[in-house]
Amino acid sequence: MEKEVAVRVSNVSKKYGNLNALDFVSFEIEKNTIFGLLGSNGAGKSTMAHILTGLLSFKKGIVEILGERLWSSYSRSLKRRVAIVPQQISLYDDLTIYDNLSFFGKAYGLRRKEILARIRNLDYMLNLGDLNRKIKNLSGGYQRRVSIAVALIGDPELLIMDEALVGIDLETRSIIIKFLRELKKTKTIIFTTHSMSEAEELCDYVCFLHKGKKVMEGKTEELIENFAINHNSKIKIIFRDTESALKVKKLLREEYGVSLSNRTLEIESSSAEYNVSNMIRFLEKIRVFRGDIRTIEIIKPSLGEIFLDVIKKEGL
Amino acid sequence: MLFKVIQKESKQLFSDKMILFIAIIQPIILIFVFGSSFQGSIENISTIVVDEDQTTFSGYIVVGVNQSDFFETVSIKHDELNQSIQMVNESIVRAVVHIPKGFGSKLNSSEAGEIKIYIDSSDYIIFNTLSAAQADILRIALENITRDIVGDIQTEKEQKSIQIDEIKELFRQLQKESTFLEADLIKSKEEIEGQTEDIDELDEKLNSIKEAINGQLESLNNITDALDDIIPLVQSINTTEQQKISTIVSGLQTIQSSLDQIKAGMSDLSRQLEDVKLASGSLGVSGDVEDRLRNMDSLLNKADTLSKSINLDFNKLDKGFFAQPVITSAEGVHGDIKYFDYLSAGIISLVVFFVGVIVPALNVIVEKRNNTLYRLSTTPARGSSIFVGKFIVFLFFGLIETAYTLLLSVFWYDLRISGSLTDALIVLFLLTCSAVAIGLLLSSVVKTLQQGLLIVPLIVIPAFLLSQTFFPGDIMPELMNKLSYMSPLTFSTHALREIMIKGNPLNYQSIDIIALGAFTLVSLILFIISYRRIKY
Numbered sequence: 137m138e139k140e141v142a143v144r145v146s147n148v149s150k151k152y153g154n155l156n157a158l159d160f161v162s163f164e165i166e167k168n169t170i171f172g173l174l175g176s177n178g179a180g181k182s183t184m185a186h187i188l189t190g191l192l193s194f195k196k197g198i199v200e201i202l203g204e205r206l207w208s209s210y211s212r213s214l215k216r217r218v219a220i221v222p223q224q225i226s227l228y229d230d231l232t233i234y235d236n237l238s239f240f241g242k243a244y245g246l247r248r249k250e251i252l253a254r255i256r257n258l259d260y261m262l263n264l265g266d267l268n269r270k271i272k273n274l275s276g277g278y279q280r281r282v283s284i285a286v287a288l289i290g291d292p293e294l295l296i297m298d299e300a301l302v303g304i305d306l307e308t309r310s311i312i313i314k315f316l317r318e319l320k321k322t323k324t325i326i327f328t329t330h331s332m333s334e335a336e337e338l339c340d341y342v343c344f345l346h347k348g349k350k351v352m353e354g355k356t357e358e359l360i361e362n363f364a365i366n367h368n369s370k371i372k373i374i375f376r377d378t379e380s381a382l383k384v385k386k387l388l389r390e391e392y393g394v395s396l397s398n399r400t401l402e403i404e405s406s407s408a409e410y411n412v413s414n415m416i417r418f419l420e421k422i423r424v425f426r427g428d429i430r431t432i433e434i435i436k437p438s439l440g441e442i443f444l445d446v447i448k449k450e451g452l
Numbered sequence: 453m454l455f456k457v458i459q460k461e462s463k464q465l466f467s468d469k470m471i472l473f474i475a476i477i478q479p480i481i482l483i484f485v486f487g488s489s490f491q492g493s494i495e496n497i498s499t500i501v502v503d504e505d506q507t508t509f510s511g512y513i514v515v516g517v518n519q520s521d522f523f524e525t526v527s528i529k530h531d532e533l534n535q536s537i538q539m540v541n542e543s544i545v546r547a548v549v550h551i552p553k554g555f556g557s558k559l560n561s562s563e564a565g566e567i568k569i570y571i572d573s574s575d576y577i578i579f580n581t582l583s584a585a586q587a588d589i590l591r592i593a594l595e596n597i598t599r600d601i602v603g604d605i606q607t608e609k610e611q612k613s614i615q616i617d618e619i620k621e622l623f624r625q626l627q628k629e630s631t632f633l634e635a636d637l638i639k640s641k642e643e644i645e646g647q648t649e650d651i652d653e654l655d656e657k658l659n660s661i662k663e664a665i666n667g668q669l670e671s672l673n674n675i676t677d678a679l680d681d682i683i684p685l686v687q688s689i690n691t692t693e694q695q696k697i698s699t700i701v702s703g704l705q706t707i708q709s710s711l712d713q714i715k716a717g718m719s720d721l722s723r724q725l726e727d728v729k730l731a732s733g734s735l736g737v738s739g740d741v742e743d744r745l746r747n748m749d750s751l752l753n754k755a756d757t758l759s760k761s762i763n764l765d766f767n768k769l770d771k772g773f774f775a776q777p778v779i780t781s782a783e784g785v786h787g788d789i790k791y792f793d794y795l796s797a798g799i800i801s802l803v804v805f806f807v808g809v810i811v812p813a814l815n816v817i818v819e820k821r822n823n824t825l826y827r828l829s830t831t832p833a834r835g836s837s838i839f840v841g842k843f844i845v846f847l848f849f850g851l852i853e854t855a856y857t858l859l860l861s862v863f864w865y866d867l868r869i870s871g872s873l874t875d876a877l878i879v880l881f882l883l884t885c886s887a888v889a890i891g892l893l894l895s896s897v898v899k900t901l902q903q904g905l906l907i908v909p910l911i912v913i914p915a916f917l918l919s920q921t922f923f924p925g926d927i928m929p930e931l932m933n934k935l936s937y938m939s940p941l942t943f944s945t946h947a948l949r950e951i952m953i954k955g956n957p958l959n960y961q962s963i964d965i966i967a968l969g970a971f972t973l974v975s976l977i978l979f980i981i982s983y984r985r986i987k988y
Contacts, residue, residue: 189830215832226823243833290831 142324148197172339179345219292223299234267244290258285277308332440370435380428496524507556516593522585573784574953576794586780622755718756793868797948798921808887816895850884870955882968883944889975896982915939943967
């Protein structure tokens with residue numbers, strides 16, 4: 137069954153003077169996925185995010201959002217279907233949580249009953265706490281939750297989150313990530329971030345931008361698996377005591393790159409050595425120390441490492 | 453640390469080009485507006501002269517008004533006082549100088565003549581200036597009269613001095629003849645024996661004639677000298693120097709009476725000569741003596757005829773004008789006003805305008821800074837709903853501020869509101885509309901709160917200085933007068949003065965109302981255009 141496309145970006149270019157902020161960038165976003173738009177600072181992801189949110193005009197390329205061709209700014213119908221969570225909190229400080237949600241609910245043209253129902257639901261999902269608290273009295277984490285709730289009050293089909301998890305506590309982060317994973321069942325989420333770990337944790341699909349160009353894209357898991365197969369990986373062994381760790385280090389150092397830190401031994405190897413027969417051979421080698429080993433872990437490459445490796449190889 | 457703080461603050465301050473631009477441009481604008489708006493002098497105030505008297509005296513007053521720097525006569529009428537005062541009421545002209553019927557005749561009959569100046573008292577500065585300028589009219593009138601008198605005296609002096617010189621010459625001849633007559637009489641005395649007593653008597657009479665002739669000559673010289681002396685005195689005349697005026701009047705009267713005395717002296721001389729003729733005839737003196745006496749008689753007749761022809765004509769010299777001071781009085785068409793009443797229209801406008809501009813400006817700037825405006829722009833809510841909503845709230849806020857300001861002024865300082873309070877509120881409502889629209893327009897241009905806090909006074913203060921609150925537009929320099937109509941405060945201040953001081957109804961202020969509406973509309977249109985170009 138063919139997947140439905142929520143956003144289609146085709147050969148979009150944007151110039152600031154002589155600088156190519158975006159250089160023929162294309163990608164597609166399937167519905168009901170969390171799409172990560174990644175890149176370091178100046179990569180072009182903010183420019184792309186602004187184009188996707190209708191804030192920035194572009195002359196070259198085609199952008200289609202929820203089947204609607206985007207020329208420059210959003211049409212009113214598109215504004216009903218797309219919501220944005222800005223990087224900045226962007227709420228009315230002197231109003232309460234309820235007032236903010238209610239005000240933006242009206243901005244989406246909702247009736248009072250609908251607003252009340254949605255506020256109840258969002259409160260349940262995001263644990264907003266006392267709705268009569270003013271925004272200025274909330275912690276950063278709660279402000280972020282309310283900011284997401286405000287974006288969702290209109291029940292959009294597409295949610296664009298621009299660096300929306302910056303500066304929040306672990307509890308809020310965990311709640312939001314759990315919430316977004318649940319949310320993607322009914323909505324498509326575009327998530328721009330420069331945090332690779334965040335994207336790895338959250339995104340189904342990622343697109344790397346670098347110096348205005350798309351350098352890589354794909355499903356997050358597939359990218360990592362492929363990289364792990366084709367590139368160097370690590371095996372981490374934690375011993376019960378340092379003596380055993382030292383013995384194993386001596387045993388392996390001629391054949392593998394080994395580094396020891398306290399009771400933890402990290403073994404680097406080329407990907408070719410991690411096929412099944414090699415892995416069995418390796419385990420046989422350290423079999424005698426099995427009583428001294430607490431855990432053995434194969435460390436997969438992170439998105440960050442993959443990204444750095446790609447731009448290094450591409451010479452970008 | 454101190455150095456680091458200075459370094460950091462300096463970097464932040466000087467990195468905002470807009471703030472630097474405002475900091476440079478602000479003193480230029482403020483000093484220019486302040487300096488130029490307050491440069492005008494209070495002169496050429498449009499005035500109607502109603503001369504019901506139409507006499508020489510009233511003519512001098514009309515000329516006095518015409519020539520005064522304070523007044524500019526736009527019309528001279530002979531009646532229609534009430535219509536003229538109505539024109540002051542409507543501020544079409546600023547003053548009416550009224551010279552009532554009988555003004556001249558009162559002066560002629562040594563009574564005080566009264567002129568009245570009706571002044572537009574809705575303008576405190578003009579009222580006070582023109583009240584003080586009454587003396588200027590009299591000063592100029594008196595200067596003109598003085599000039600005419602001096603002219604008269606000089607003309608009379610020039611014309612009559614020839615005749616006086618001729619009389620003098622005749623008297624000199626008479627002197628000679630009398631000397632010769634005396635010699636003849638001495639000779640006759642020798643010829644006519646036994647009548648020496650009679651001849652002595654005749655000689656005595658002749659001496660008396662000689663003395664009279666000398667006396668007349670001295671009087672004539674005195675008149676010439678007096679005419680010469682009185683001219684500088686008249687020229688130095690001043691309205692306040694009543695004593696000097698009296699001296700001139702009495703000097704002129706003395707000259708005239710000297711002339712009269714000379715004329716009377718001629719008759720005496722003639723009679724004395726007749727006596728001598730009779731006495732000499734009865735004595736049978738020589739024919740030479742008789743001839744000489746006839747000759748003297750003929751000379752005296754000529755001098756008499758000449759002296760009668762000399763009559764100093766000072767008809768233009770209206771002594772009454774000097775003797776009786778002219779009383780002037782000023783009346784404010786709108787009654788007496790306090791300086792507070794005069795300024796209050798502008799001050800209340802300023803309060804309303806400042807609040808009306810700064811509240812929406814800062815509100816939108818803060819929304820831009822907090823990104824809430826951007827967030828709202830991503831919702832399907834219409835921009836018009838957002839800004840009309842804001843506009844209504846700021847308007848309501850402005851109205852509360854207006855009512856509050858008015859109440860304070862009325863209860864604390866007994867602010868004069870001659871007209872309808874509702875009309876005043878309507879004007880302030882319209883001013884609030886334009887202020888809010890201007891505030892919104894500024895907010896769309898300004899990027900930061902600091903810029904907003906600097907640019908709002910940059911708009912409000914010049915608008916206030918130009919608003920004719922302190923200085924009436926008709927005496928401002930022309931350029932500044934024209935520029936003042938770029939400020940909505942000019943129109944609100946004018947309309948409020950019409951209502952609060954003059955008590956005029958709102959429909960008299962249609963131009964002000966249209967102007968305030970136009971400010972609102974234009975600012976809103978510019979704001980909408982500018983808002984669409986906002987980059988988040």
